[in-house]
Every structure is written in C-alpha cells, then in structure tokens.
Amino acid sequence: MGAVDWDIRNFHGYVTHRGTSYNAYIVQGEKTALVDTVKAPFYETMLRHVREVVDPAEIDYIVANHAEPDHSGSLARFAKEASNATIISSERGIPVLKKYYGDMELVGIKEMPRVDLGGKTLSFTPVPMAHWPDSMVSYIPEDRLLLSNDAFGQHIASEARFNDEVDQAILWQEATAYYANILMPLSRTVNNAIKALAGVEIEMIAPSHGVIWRKDIGDILAAYTRWVSGETKPRAVIAYDSMWKSTQEMAYAIAEGVSSTGVETRVFNLTETHRSDVITEILEARAVLVGSPTLNNHVYPTVAGFLAYMRGLKPANKIGAAFGSYGWAGGAKRFVEEQMSLAGIELVENDLDFSYKPTEEEWRKCYEFGAMIAGKIKS
Ligand code: FEO
Numbered sequence: 001m002g003a004v005d006w007d008i009r010n011f012h013g014y015v016t017h018r019g020t021s022y023n024a025y026i027v028q029g030e031k032t033a034l035v036d037t038v039k040a041p042f043y044e045t046m047l048r049h050v051r052e053v054v055d056p057a058e059i060d061y062i063v064a065n066h067a068e069p070d071h072s073g074s075l076a077r078f079a080k081e082a083s084n085a086t087i088i089s090s091e092r093g094i095p096v097l098k099k100y101y102g103d104m105e106l107v108g109i110k111e112m113p114r115v116d117l118g119g120k121t122l123s124f125t126p127v128p129m130a131h132w133p134d135s136m137v138s139y140i141p142e143d144r145l146l147l148s149n150d151a152f153g154q155h156i157a158s159e160a161r162f163n164d165e166v167d168q169a170i171l172w173q174e175a176t177a178y179y180a181n182i183l184m185p186l187s188r189t190v191n192n193a194i195k196a197l198a199g200v201e202i203e204m205i206a207p208s209h210g211v212i213w214r215k216d217i218g219d220i221l222a223a224y225t226r227w228v229s230g231e232t233k234p235r236a237v238i239a240y241d242s243m244w245k246s247t248q249e250m251a252y253a254i255a256e257g258v259s260s261t262g263v264e265t266r267v268f269n270l271t272e273t274h275r276s277d278v279i280t281e282i283l284e285a286r287a288v289l290v291g292s293p294t295l296n297n298h299v300y301p302t303v304a305g306f307l308a309y310m311r312g313l314k315p316a317n318k319i320g321a322a323f324g325s326y327g328w329a330g331g332a333k334r335f336v337e338e339q340m341s342l343a344g345i346e347l348v349e350n351d352l353d354f355s356y357k358p359t360e361e362e363w364r365k366c367y368e369f370g371a372m373i374a375g376k377i378k379s
Contacts, residue, residue, distance in 0.1 A: 001049040003042035006157045014181040014276040019157025023208045030118025033061040035147050040073035056081035064089040065149040067096035067134045076101040090126045093134035129189030144203035153209030154178050164215040179227050180283040181276045185314045191228040230316030232286040234377050235264045239278050240291030241302045246325035246357045247291045250366045257370020263377050270302040275309045286377045287319050290336050294326035299335045307339040320345040323352035
C-alpha cells in the first residue's frame with residue numbers, strides 16, 4: 001500500500017543512490033489491518049493504493065510498528081479516513097507518536113499483544129533499538145510472514161516488490177549499505193531482536209523499505225548474523241583527503257604496501273566519495289586507515305565530517321591508523337587518532353606524519369606500514 005520514492009538521495013545524511021520506498025501493508029482476514037503508513041508527502045499515494053483494495057472506513061486496525069516519520073508521517077491523516085480503526089503501537093511508541101502528531105487514541109501492545117483478524121493473526125514483538133526505542137515487528141503465523149519494519153530493509157526504489165525480481169548485486173549492495181549506515185551502531189540490540197525471533201518460522205520478510213524477501217531468507221538472516229557479530233574480511237579501507245596530493249601519495253603508498261601482501265585494499269577520497277558509501281565499505285573490513293592534511297592547525301573538514309559520522313556508527317572489531325601531511329605545524333593526525341579511538345577503533349601506532357611532500361624514504365615508510373598492518377589484518 002506504500003509509495004516508491006524514486007528521487008530521494010539524502011536519507012538523514014545517508015546517500016541513497018537508488019531512492020527508497022515506504023512500505024505499508026494491508027492484512028486481510030475477516031477483519032482488516034493496515035500495517036505502517038508512509039512519509040507525509042506520499043499520503044495521497046498510499047490512500048489511493050488502499051482505496052483500490054478496501055474502503056478505509058472498513059479498516060479495523062492500524063499498526064504503527066515504528067514512530068519515525070518515514071513510517072508514521074501519514075498516520076494522523078489516514079486515521080481520519082479510517083475512523084473505525086484501533087491504532088496499535090508499542091508502549092514506547094505512544095508518547096513519541098503523540099509528540100509528533102498530537103493527542104490521538106492509541107492502544108499499546110501490552111494490552112493488545114496480538115489481534116485475531118479471523119483467519120489471520122497479527123502478533124507483535126517489541127524490538128527496542130532496532131531502530132528506535134519504540135520499534136516493534138508484526139508477525140502473521142498463518143503465513144509465516146514477518147513485517148519487520150526497518151530491519152532487513154534496503155533503500156531501493158523499484159516497481160518490483162520481491163527480492164528475486166531485482167538485480168541481485170544491487171539488492172545485496174543496498175542491504176549492506178542499509179545495515180552499515182542505519183543499524184551498525186545498534187548491532188547489540190539488533191542481535192537481541194534476532195534472538196527474540198529465534199524459533200519463529202519465517203518464510204517471508206516484508207520490511208518497510210525496499211523489496212520483500214520471499215527467497216533467500218536464510219541468506220539475509222545469515223548476513224545479519226555476520227553483521228551483528230562484527231565479522232570482518234581481510235580487507236583495509238583507506239579514507240583520506242588531500243590539499244596538494246601529499247596525503248594522497250601517502251594513502252596510495254600504504255595501499256600498495258597492504259596489497260603487496262595479498263590483502264585487499266580499497267581507497268576513497270572523501271571529497272569524491274560520500275562518507276556513507278565509505279562506511280558501507282568499512283562494515284566488513286578489518287582495518288580502517290584515515291588520512292588528513294593539516295589545514296589551519298586542524299583536521300581537513302571533509303575528514304572531520306567523516307570521523308563524526310563514523311564515531312556515531314561505531315564500527316565493531318576494527319584496527320586502524322591515522323596518517324597525514326602538514327606544512328609548518330601538524331595537528332590533524334592527533335585529532336584523527338582521538339576520534340578513531342572514540343569510534344572504538346584499536347589504533348596501530350605509527351609516525352606517518354610528514355611535512356610538505358613525502359620524500360622517497362617517507363614514501364617507503366608508508367609502504368612498509370601498509371605491509372605491517374596487512375600482517376595484523378591476516379593474524
Ligand atoms: Fe525507516 Fe527508523 O525508520
């Protein structure tokens with residue numbers, strides 16, 4: 001019942017190259033429920049879709065799995081059309097929905113842990129912090145169908161509705177990017193959510209963004225199990241920026257050193273590549289190296305933005321290092337190290353902090369450091 005947002009390219013700071021969708025679902029037994037709504041500008045689209053199937057006045061329940069406005073933004077308006085519906089949310093969702101949309105009548109899932117629609121049951125499980133404290137999922141045991149809201153989503157705009165109907169490389173790229181940029185800092189609570197669903201038979205997962213998983217359920221569950229555990233691959237990601245190509249030269253020398261040992265390296269300039277794309281690359285990498293020139297005795301602004309973003313996302317189980325060049329006085333490297341440490345990255349010490357342009361000897365030091373950190377990646 002939802003809407004495809006073909007044009008969105010910035011989802012609260014995360015670049016969504018392929019748009020997204022806000023999925024809402026009608027569940028029909030003898031009674032009818034609408035699960036989730038859509039972002040406010042897409043209200044009319046949702047209303048049209050619902051009317052193609054059912055008169056909104058005949059809807060018995062509206063389920064708000066999550067209070068974030070991309071899913072609840074049309075709730076208050078739609079509730080006026082579906083005037084006979086009982087609105088259900090988690091207990092923690094009630095004050096959030098009221099704060100956003102004003103006073104409305106809401107029933108918590110402690111009072112209503114499931115609803116019998118006659119032939120279909122909707123059963124609710126709170127999954128706090130799988131994305132916000134209020135997050136919950138709905139499950140239809142008769143269909144072994146999980147309406148997972150944010151979890152298992154992908155930011156993909158498509159006319160296709162199912163995971164086997166889209167390009168598989170894009171699907172997995174976007175599922176990975178979604179986890180890295182939205183759920184990575186919540187790995188512990190997402191793991192709790194997965195545990196809460198252990199023993200629940202799942203044949204289909206219908207998230208609130210992107211396509212529905214009707215195939216490869218084991219694969220997406222396995223991927224989430226890997227991601228929540230912080231499992232990494234022997235890979236280094238080098239993120240840097242540069243004023244006069246000195247820090248770039250250092251980044252490339254380190255990359256050559258890493259790959260000389262057979263360990264994969266991926267290098268990103270932070271002016272050219274958006275920080276959220278770099279974070280996607282970091283999710284499964286064992287090592288993160290960050291290079292910044294010193295500008296006005298401080299870190300380069302693009303590197304600062306990247307560090308702030310990474311610090312919030314707290315990538316697990318990483319080793320890393322900082323490096324950079326400066327003119328007459330340094331400063332950036334120390335700042336980068338502090339921020340990486342605060343992001344939870346275990347630092348490998350080095351003296352890759354060179355004035356003006358790296359000499360041949362300094363180039364060699366970068367190369368050797370790359371080879372050394374590759375040894376740590378492999379161990
Ligand atoms: Fe898709 Fe947390 O909202």
